[in-house]
Amino acid sequence: MPLDILIEALLFYKSAPQKKSTLMKLFAVGEDEFQSALSALSERLKVGAIRLVETDTSIQLVTTPELSEFVETLRKKDLSGDISKAGAETLSVILYREPVSRAEIDRIRGVNSSFILRNLLTRGLVVREAKGSGYEFSISTKLLTHLGVSQKQDLPEFAEIMNEIETFETNQS
DSSP states (O other), X not given: OOHHHHHHHHHHHHXXXXXXXXXXXXXXXXXXXXXXXXXXHHHHHTTSSEEEEEOSSEEEEEEOGGGHHHHHHHHHHHHHSXXXXXXXXXXXXXXXXXXXXXXXXXXXXXXXXXXXXXXHHHHTSEEEEEETTEEEEEEOHHHHHHHTOSSGGGSTTHHHHHHHHHHHHHHHO
């Protein structure tokens, strides 16, 4: 598989800026080969909705500026609706397991949670912090305010639910 396609797949999967140095190590290539692949990727993406943004140290896939109004309309639509069942489920996982990686959320839910996490981040209900090569998600103060509590331990039956989770995980081990 050509390097530019592998880079594109990785950037799409990660959906966040990636350090060039890390990617060169991952793909075991030198700077010249890496830059050549980035040029090929950038050229290939010029005709679609996605662009490659490159700084001195990182790269990321973004939507083309010409689509900003369209994307903003979609974002506003996402924010105006209720949180879906999948959103509530994901929030629950984060609430009781924070800080938690997307991979762990996906494992618990049994499905890919990228879209849901993006929606929750956009709404300000969760926060994302870089951890190692990925991110960890935690609840936000906005979520606590929305729930009417000052800390998650104040939620009804929080201690009992945490005990049930601990018992379940112990039995699974």
